[in-house]
Amino acid sequence: MQLERIGDFVWELPRSGGMKVPGRVYLAPSQLEQVADGKALEQVRNVAYLPGIVGASLAMPDIHWGYGFPIGGVAAVDATDGAISPGGVGYDINCGCRLIATSLAAEDIRPRLRGAVERLYETVPTGVGASRAIEPLAPKELRRVLSEGAAWAIRRGFCAGDDDLLHCEEGGRLAGAEPEAVTPRAVERGSDQLGTLGSGNHFLELQRVDEIYDAAAAAAFGLEAGALAVMIHSGSRGLGHETCDATLRSLARDYVRYGADYAALPDRQLACAPISSEVGRRYLGAMQAAANYAWANRQVMTGLAVSALSTALGVGRSELRARLVYDVCHNIAKFEEHVVDGAPRRVLVHRKGATRAFAAGDPRVPAAYRGVGQPVLIPGDMGRYSFVLAGNALAMQATFGSSCHGAGRLLSRKAALERAGKRRIDRELRERGIEVMSRGLRTLAEEMSEAYKDVRDVVDVIEGAGLSRKVARLVPLGVIKG
Amino acid sequence: MGHRYAYPAPYEELDHTADLGVVVRGDSVEAVAARLVLAFSHLLSGGAPVAEVERRTIIAAAGDSAAMVVDVLSELLYLFERERLLPSSVEIVQFEAKTGARLEVGFGRYDAALHAEGVVLKAVTLHEARVERDNGGFRGQIVFDV
Numbered sequence: 001m002q003l004e005r006i007g008d009f010v011w012e013l014p015r016s017g018g019m020k021v022p023g024r025v026y027l028a029p030s031q032l033e034q035v036a037d038g039k040a041l042e043q044v045r046n047v048a049y050l051p052g053i054v055g056a057s058l059a060m061p062d063i064h065w066g067y068g069f070p071i072g073g074v075a076a077v078d079a080t081d082g083a084i085s086p087g088g089v090g091y092d093i094n095c096g097c098r099l100i101a102t103s104l105a106a107e108d109i110r111p112r113l114r115g116a117v118e119r120l121y122e123t124v125p126t127g128v129g130a131s132r133a134i135e136p137l138a139p140k141e142l143r144r145v146l147s148e149g150a151a152w153a154i155r156r157g158f159c160a161g162d163d164d165l166l167h168c169e170e171g172g173r174l175a176g177a178e179p180e181a182v183t184p185r186a187v188e189r190g191s192d193q194l195g196t197l198g199s200g201n202h203f204l205e206l207q208r209v210d211e212i213y214d215a216a217a218a219a220a221f222g223l224e225a226g227a228l229a230v231m232i233h234s235g236s237r238g239l240g241h242e243t244c245d246a247t248l249r250s251l252a253r254d255y256v257r258y259g260a261d262y263a264a265l266p267d268r269q270l271a272c273a274p275i276s277s278e279v280g281r282r283y284l285g286a287m288q289a290a291a292n293y294a295w296a297n298r299q300v301m302t303g304l305a306v307s308a309l310s311t312a313l314g315v316g317r318s319e320l321r322a323r324l325v326y327d328v329c330h331n332i333a334k335f336e337e338h339v340v341d342g343a344p345r346r347v348l349v350h351r352k353g354a355t356r357a358f359a360a361g362d363p364r365v366p367a368a369y370r371g372v373g374q375p376v377l378i379p380g381d382m383g384r385y386s387f388v389l390a391g392n393a394l395a396m397q398a399t400f401g402s403s404c405h406g407a408g409r410l411l412s413r414k415a416a417l418e419r420a421g422k423r424r425i426d427r428e429l430r431e432r433g434i435e436v437m438s439r440g441l442r443t444l445a446e447e448m449s450e451a452y453k454d455v456r457d458v459v460d461v462i463e464g465a466g467l468s469r470k471v472a473r474l475v476p477l478g479v480i481k482g
Numbered sequence: 483m484g485h486r487y488a489y490p491a492p493y494e495e496l497d498h499t500a501d502l503g504v505v506v507r508g509d510s511v512e513a514v515a516a517r518l519v520l521a522f523s524h525l526l527s528g529g530a531p532v533a534e535v536e537r538r539t540i541i542a543a544a545g546d547s548a549a550m551v552v553d554v555l556s557e558l559l560y561l562f563e564r565e566r567l568l569p570s571s572v573e574i575v576q577f578e579a580k581t582g583a584r585l586e587v588g589f590g591r592y593d594a595a596l597h598a599e600g601v602v603l604k605a606v607t608l609h610e611a612r613v614e615r616d617n618g619g620f621r622g623q624i625v626f627d628v
Contacts, residue, residue: 064499067609067625071500091605091627128526128602129566129594189563199602200628238563241605241627245556252608253545269609413502413628414495440599442528482602 001041003032009061009465013041018264019048024056026399028461031061034410034453043070046270050075051261052082054340054347058399060354061461062408062453066090068269071353071409074402077275079335079346083262084280085272086251086287088350090331091244093287094294095202095235097377097405098168098327099388099474100160100302101221102320104313106208106228106477112313116206117435117478119312123304124204126197127439127482133195134300139187145194146182149173149292150299150327158195158303161323166366168327169356172295174334178285182239183246186286190239190293195300199439199482201406201447202234203382204305207474210385217372217390217471221325229474230309230322231386232301233379235331236294243290247283275348284333291332298327325388326366326375330355330405338400349400357391357403357468365391376468380407380455382436382447382479383429387459389468403468407455413446420445429479438481447481486573486588487513489532493521496610496623502601503610503625512574514613514622515551519587522555522606523569525626526562528599532590534570542583547613550583551624555606558587566592603628 003011003025011032013023023044027035035041040063047069048057054076063072068087077083109116125133137145145152150172154164165171197204207229212218223229236243251271256263258274265271273280306322313320333350340347358365360373369375373390380386395401411419425444429436438444462468496503502525506517523532538561542553561567571588592600605627612623 066500067607067627091607128597128600129563129592185560189560198604200604238604242560245605248608249549249553249556252549267609269607271608409499412497412499414497440528442599442601 001038001045007465009461013045019045020053021048021056023048025059025063026061026461026465028457031457035063039065040070043068044073046266047073047075049265050077050083050085050270050272052077054078055400058402060404061458062353062404062406064408066352068267069352072404073352074349074354074399076338076347076349076400079275079348082275082348083272084275084284084333084348085270085350086244086247086283087269087271088352089244089287089333090352091241092235092331093240093244094291094329095331096294096298096327096329097231097233097379098298098302099325099377100230100322101223101325102228102322104228104320105226107226109228109313113478114435116309116312117437117480119308120204120305121437121480123308124197124301124480126480127199130196130198130482131192133304136192137194142187142191143179145296146179146289146292147177150295153296153299153303158300160302160306164299164324167324168295169329172299172327174288174291176285177288177292179289181282181286182243182289186239186242186246189242190237193237194297195304196237197234197301197482198237199443202482204301204480205231205382205476206478207231207386208477209472210475211473213470213472214390220369220372221375221388221471222323223325223388223472230305231379232298232305234298234301236290237297239293240290243286251279287333291329295327326377328355328377339397351402353405354402355405356401357389357395358401359391359393359396376403378404378406378455378459381449381452382476383434383449385455386474387455387470388472389459389462390471391468392466394466395468399467404458404462407452407458409451410453411451416446416448416451417442419450420448434476435478443481484573486571487516487520488571489520489569490524491517491520493517496625498625501625502628503623505621505623507619507621509619511547511613511620512577514620515577516572516574518551518622518624519554519558519569519572522558525603526600527568527597530596532568532570534588534590537586537588540585540587544580544582546579548611550577551613551622552606552608552611554583554585555624559603559606562592568592601628
C-alpha cells in the first residue's frame with residue numbers, strides 16, 4: 001500500500017476503489033517500518049469506505065492493527081446521513097484515562113511506596129472476576145449510573161476534590177444516554193463491576209511529575225515538578241463489552257440491507273448502521289449509557305484510590321489535596337461541530353484509541369484550562385513514562401480535534417511472551433524502583449515496556465505535527481494491574 | 483458428531499498486535515469448533531487443569547460456521563464471567579449453517595489460585611473469524627479482545 005508524504009509527519013493513502021475519502025496517517029519516517037506489514041494501513045483504507053465519512057480516515061502515530069478500525073483511528077461522519085460503527089468505538093466503550101494530582105512530593109512517599117501499592121491492590125479489584133469494589137447494584141440503580149455517569153459516584157462520596165466534574169470530558173456524562181437500550185445481559189454483567197480495574201493494558205499507577213515542558217499549561221493544570229500523581233486507565237468493563245458485542249453480532253448478519261454503500265464495506269467488523277436508523281439510534285443510546293458507566297467506574301476508583309492512599313501514607317485528605325486534573329475517553333463516538341470544507345458541520349466523530357484534544361479558547365474546554373487548551377493524557381508503559389499534552393488549534397482543523405492515546409503496541413502478546421521467556425518483569429521493575437502488583441505474571445510479560453512503542457516517539461510526532469504540545473512527563477513509581 | 487473432545491486441545495496463538503487470536507486445525511468443521519472452545523478455555527485457565535463438574539447445552543442460531551463459533555464462544559464468555567465456568571470437554575451435537583449449532587459442553591469451576599495465569603478476555607470478535615478448508619482438513623481462527 002503506497003503512502004504519499006504530504007507533510008513532515010503526515011502521509012496520505014490516496015483514494016482508490018470504494019474509498020470515499022483519502023487515508024491520512026501521522027508518523028515519523030522512522031516509524032514507517034511499524035506499518036510495513038500493511039495490516040493497519042488496510043484498516044485505514046477500509047474505514048474510508050464508511051457511509052457519510054468526511055475529511056479523511058485518520059490514524060494517529062500510535063497506530064497498530066486492531067479489528068475493523070485501526071487502533072489510533074479517527075473517522076468523522078455526517079451527523080444526519082452518516083453511519084455509526086460500533087467497531088469504530090470498540091468493545092471497551094469509553095476506555096479512557098484520568099490523572100489525579102496531589103500536593104505530596106513523590107519522593108517523600110518512597111518509604112511507604114510498597115505499602116501504598118499493596119493497599120491500592122487490596123482496595124481496587126483487578127483481573128479475572130474483578131468485582132464487588134462496592135455493593136452490587138440492582139438493575140434500577142444501575143440504570144441511574146447509566147444515566148448520570150460520574151455524578152452518580154460523586155454523590156456517593158467517590159471523589160478526589162470538589163470540582164471533579166468540571167475536569168472531566170463531557171462533565172463525565174453524555175446526555176443522550178438511553179439506559180433502557182442497554183440489554184439486560186449487559187446490565188447483569190455491569191452490576192458488580194463498578195469500581196474495578198479490569199486487566200490487560202488497564203492500570204492504576206502512582207507517578208511522579210518528572211519534567212515540565214510548558215510552565216503556563218502545567219500551572220493551569222496544577223502539575224508541579226516532583227509531585228505525586230495517580231493515573232487510572234480503565235473503561236466500561238463487561239457492560240460496555242456486552243453492549244458492543246450485542247450490536248455488532250446483530251449488525252454483522254444484516255448490515256448489508258442498508259444499501260450498496262454498506263454492502264461494499266470490506267470488513268464485517270466495520271458493520272454499521274445509519275445513525276438515523278432504529279438500530280443506529282438504539283446503539284447510540286446504549287453506547288452513551290455505557291460511556292456513562294465507564295465514567296462512573298473511573299470515578300468510583302478515584303474515590304477508592306484516594307482513600308487507600310490517605311490511609312497507606314498516613315495523611316488526611318486535606319493534606320493530600322487530591323484533585324482531578326482531567327479525564328479523557330479514547331474509545332468513543334460523539335456528536336461535535338467541526339469545520340469541514342470551510343463550513344461548520346455537525347459530525348459524529350469516532351475515536352478508536354484516540355483522544356479529544358481541543359484547543360485554547362474552545363468553550364468545551366474547562367474554564368480553568370481555556371487559556372492553554374484541553375489536557376490530553378497519554379499513558380506510556382509501566383517501565384518508562386507517560387505524558388500530559390495540551391490541545392492545539394491545528395488539531396481542530398486537521399484531525400477533528402484529536403490526538404494519540406498512548407504508546408501503541410509494538411509486539412503481539414505472543415511475541416511479548418516469547419521475548420520475556422522466564423524473566424520476572426516484576427523483579428526487573430522493582431530493581432529500578434518501581435513497585436508492581438498484578439494477578440498474574442503473564443499480564444506483566446505481555447505489558448512489559450518492550451511490547452510497546454516508546455510513547456515519547458509517538459508524542460514527538462503529535463507535537464511535530466502541531467496537533468498537541470507537551471506539558472509534562474510523568475514517571476511510574478508503583479503500578480497495579482489485573 | 484458424537485465424539486467428545488477433552489481439554490486441553492492443541493492450538494496456536496496468532497500474532498495479533500492489539501489482541502489475542504487462536505488457530506486450531508481438525509479433520510472436520512465440528513472438530514475445529516470443539517477445539518476453538520477448548521482453546522478459549524485454555525486461555526482463561528492459564529493452562530492449568532480444569533476438572534469437570536457439570537454439563538450444559540449451548541446453542542447458537544443458524545449462520546456461517548465462523549459466526550456460529552463466535553456466538554458459542556460469546557455465550558461461554560458470559561457463563562465464565564457470571565458463573566466462573568470453564569469448558570472442560572465438548573461434544574458437537576449439531577453444527578449446521580441452516581439449523582444452527584448445539585453443543586454439549588462439560589464445565590469445571592474457575593479457581594483464582596490455580597488459574598491465576600489466565601487471560602482476561604473482554605469479548606469474542608468477528609475480526610478475522612474463520613472456519614475454512616485448509617490442506618485437506620479444516621482450520622479455525624478466532625480473535626479475542628483483551
